Amino acid sequence: MxxxxxxxxxxxxxxxxxxxxxxxxxxxxxxxETPRVGILRIETTRGDRLFISLLGAAFINLIWLGMAGAPVWGGLILSFVWAAAVFRWV
Missing domain, CATH: 1.20.5 (Single alpha-helices involved in coiled-coils or other helix-helix interfaces)
Structure with a gap:
C-alpha cells in the first residue's frame, strides 16, 4: 500500500x-430509532444525518481550502457546527 x-x-x-x-x-x-422529519421535510435516521454531516463537511472543507488556504482549522470548526445543526434540526 x-x-x-x-x-x-x-x-x-x-x-x-x-x-x-x-x-x-x-x-x-x-x-x-424511528425516522423523524426535520426542516428538510424528509424522514431521516441517525445514519442519514451522519451521512449528510460528512458530505457537508467535505464541501465546507473544500470551499475553505479553496478560498482561505492551507490552515483548515476554521473549516473544521465550521464542519462541527454544521454537524451539530444537522443532528439537531434535520
Whole structure:
C-alpha cells in the first residue's frame, strides 16, 4: 500500500470515520430509532444525518481550502457546527 502515501492525518481521518460507523451501529442495535422529519421535510435516521454531516463537511472543507488556504482549522470548526445543526434540526 505504499502507492497511497498514507500519512498520520490520513490514517486518523479514516480511523475516525470507521469509529463513527462502529459507534452508530452499536447505538442503532441498542437503541433502535424511528425516522423523524426535520426542516428538510424528509424522514431521516441517525445514519442519514451522519451521512449528510460528512458530505457537508467535505464541501465546507473544500470551499475553505479553496478560498482561505492551507490552515483548515476554521473549516473544521465550521464542519462541527454544521454537524451539530444537522443532528439537531434535520
Amino acid at each position: 505504499s502507492w497511497m502515501a498514507w500519512t498520520w492525518p490520513t490514517a486518523l481521518f479514516f480511523a475516525v470515520i470507521a469509529l463513527l460507523l462502529v459507534i452508530f451501529t452499536v447505538i442503532g442495535v441498542k437503541r433502535p
